[in-house]
Amino acid sequence: MDQLFTLPEEYEALRESVRALADKKIQPFAHDVDANARFPQEAFDALQSAGLAAPHVPAEFGGEGADALAVVIVIEEVARVCASSSLIPAVNKLGSVPLMLAGNAEQKKRWLSELAKGKGFSYCLSESEAGSDAASMKTRAVRKGDGWVINGSKKWISHAGISEFYTVLASTDPEKGSKGITAFILEKGDAGVSFGAHEKKMGFKGSPTREVYLDNVEIGDDRRISEIGAGFSLAMQTLDHTRITIAAQALGIAQGAFEVATKYAKERRQFGKAIFDFQAIQFMLADMAMEIEAARQLTYAAAAKSERGERDLTFFSAASKCFTTDVAMKVTTDAVQVLGGYGYVNDYPVERMMRDAKLTQIYEGTNQIQRLVMARNLGIN
Numbered sequence: 112m113d114q115l116f117t118l119p120e121e122y123e124a125l126r127e128s129v130r131a132l133a134d135k136k137i138q139p140f141a142h143d144v145d146a147n148a149r150f151p152q153e154a155f156d157a158l159q160s161a162g163l164a165a166p167h168v169p170a171e172f173g174g175e176g177a178d179a180l181a182v183v184i185v186i187e188e189v190a191r192v193c194a195s196s197s198l199i200p201a202v203n204k205l206g207s208v209p210l211m212l213a214g215n216a217e218q219k220k221r222w223l224s225e226l227a228k229g230k231g232f233s234y235c236l237s238e239s240e241a242g243s244d245a246a247s248m249k250t251r252a253v254r255k256g257d258g259w260v261i262n263g264s265k266k267w268i269s270h271a272g273i274s275e276f277y278t279v280l281a282s283t284d285p286e287k288g289s290k291g292i293t294a295f296i297l298e299k300g301d302a303g304v305s306f307g308a309h310e311k312k313m314g315f316k317g318s319p320t321r322e323v324y325l326d327n328v329e330i331g332d333d334r335r336i337s338e339i340g341a342g343f344s345l346a347m348q349t350l351d352h353t354r355i356t357i358a359a360q361a362l363g364i365a366q367g368a369f370e371v372a373t374k375y376a377k378e379r380r381q382f383g384k385a386i387f388d389f390q391a392i393q394f395m396l397a398d399m400a401m402e403i404e405a406a407r408q409l410t411y412a413a414a415a416k417s418e419r420g421e422r423d424l425t426f427f428s429a430a431s432k433c434f435t436t437d438v439a440m441k442v443t444t445d446a447v448q449v450l451g452g453y454g455y456v457n458d459y460p461v462e463r464m465m466r467d468a469k470l471t472q473i474y475e476g477t478n479q480i481q482r483l484v485m486a487r488n489l490g491i492n
């Protein structure tokens with residue numbers, strides 16, 4: 112029993128070191144990053160020099176080779192102080208998991224070693240008319256000689272314009288629907304790749320979100336990473352592994368808001384005592400702590416399943432994303448309530464955390480879609 116439900120020491124040591132880095136080098140800029148909707152360059156520099164901007168990259172390509180649970184802990188600890196910054200390791204993982212799952216040795220060496228050096232990797236699945244129904248995408252890749260010509264546009268792409276590399280899902284056979292989609296890697300400098308205006312968002316303001324335009328982009332077949340027609344299944348397999356990183360992000364946001372609210376409740380006095388002494392406040396904080404802990408257990412269990420490639424991963428990754436992001440929304444909303452009027456203004460970070468939490472219920476599949484995924488996978492283990 113000694114080791115059951117206890118993280119091995121190396122993960123706790125990792126948490127401690129990432130927390131120290133986040134508190135010292137990321138938290139001091141979080142407010143400014145949000146207020147000015149600017150990329151968290153300080154966070155990127157700190158993460159990159161600690162090997163944490165893309166910690167999942169295997170050691171043979173110059174990365175840290177962090178397993179799924181270690182990546183979750185990194186993202187959780189960064190999100191605790193700045194959600195936008197936590198998208199740096201999360202987007203890099205999302206963009207490159209298709210390559211790790213389906214690319215050949217040469218392709219992995221070519222792009223993963225550059226990712227380890229700090230070149231970003233984005234993931235281009237969504238389109239303006241194809242969100243939850245991603246398989247209805249209109250972006251087309253057409254054969255030309257030995258290569259391909261890609262035309263279309265991808266909406267809502269995190270880190271578009273910052274990333275050097277883009278995993279792009281395109282239809283190679285529209286007649287076949289989801290079975291006619293193929294995955295390619297494009298580079299920022301490819302002729303015909305350009306970017307739209309920055310989206311003006313409610314939260315995650317430090318993370319650039321832009322459209323990616325693909326205008327007659329000509330590439331060789333060495334850019335194709337999936338079998339022809341196997342791209343959609345690869346895209347869904349990728350999300351099985353990466354939705355857990357969104358759960359991690361939500362977990363960190365919730366933890367950060369809970370800590371601010373608890374500290375505030377012990378300091379703020381009304382009616383001659385600390386507001387913490389009112390049962391109404393205590394119960395809100397107790398519920399927060401309970402829900403965060405439940406979310407953490409589910410997220411870590413999902414990460415372990417991702418690492419081991421277990422059969423019920425699809426259920427667990429959707430469940431961890433859906434549950435934890437709903438918890439984050441509730442916890443951050445209650446944290447604002449605990450702080451009263453001070454929670455509603457940006458003197459304290461809880462209003463930012465509440466705005467940030469909202470996105471986690473929407474991207475990498477809305478929580479309605481997560482429930483669909485769970486329902487389709489009931490009883491698989």
Ligand SMILES: Cc1cc2nc3c(=O)[nH]c(=O)nc-3n(C[C@H](O)[C@H](O)[C@H](O)COP(=O)(O)OP(=O)(O)OC[C@H]3O[C@@H](n4cnc5c(N)ncnc54)[C@H](O)[C@@H]3O)c2cc1C
Nearest residue numbers: 234235236237242243267268269320473474475476477479
């Ligand atoms: C800031 C941000 C960053 C993003 N980053 C990326 C990225 O890097 N790469 C990328 O590819 N995409 C990215 N996305 C896109 C994101 O994944 C989509 O927005 C999301 O999947 C939802 O698609 P949609 O916005 O088109 O909503 P829609 O699919 O139009 O959904 C609208 C509503 O209808 C509901 N709905 C839809 N279908 C069903 C159904 N069958 N049953 C029940 N309810 C349903 C949804 O849950 C939602 O409430 C990002 C989005 C945002 C906002």
